[in-house]
Amino acid sequence: MACSLETGKNRRLKQAKEEAQAEIEQYRLQREKEFKAKEAAALGSHGSCTTEVEKETQEKMSVIQQNFQRNREVVLSQLLSLVCDIKPEIHVNYRING
16 A cells, blocks of 8 residues: 555656646746747847948948949059069168268
8 A cells, every 4th residue: 555655646746747847848938938029129129220231331332342343453554563664773771882
């Protein structure tokens, strides 16, 4: 008889533990859902700011690309002329007498 009481007690403890785990999981899911809702509400205004910043960035990148395409040939020709057209000169700080 003592054995059946222990088995029943163990069964009830196991069942209570499972029920507690289920309640904990349900509570955790509820709190997580509330957190996600608050997070979405807080980031809602932030999301529009992000979109606006992204739009401004794309506009600025477009202007930079246009300037690059427009000035590319001029800059390349200036660089090539500076590199290829060598004019040997004595530096102003050079001393002839040593």
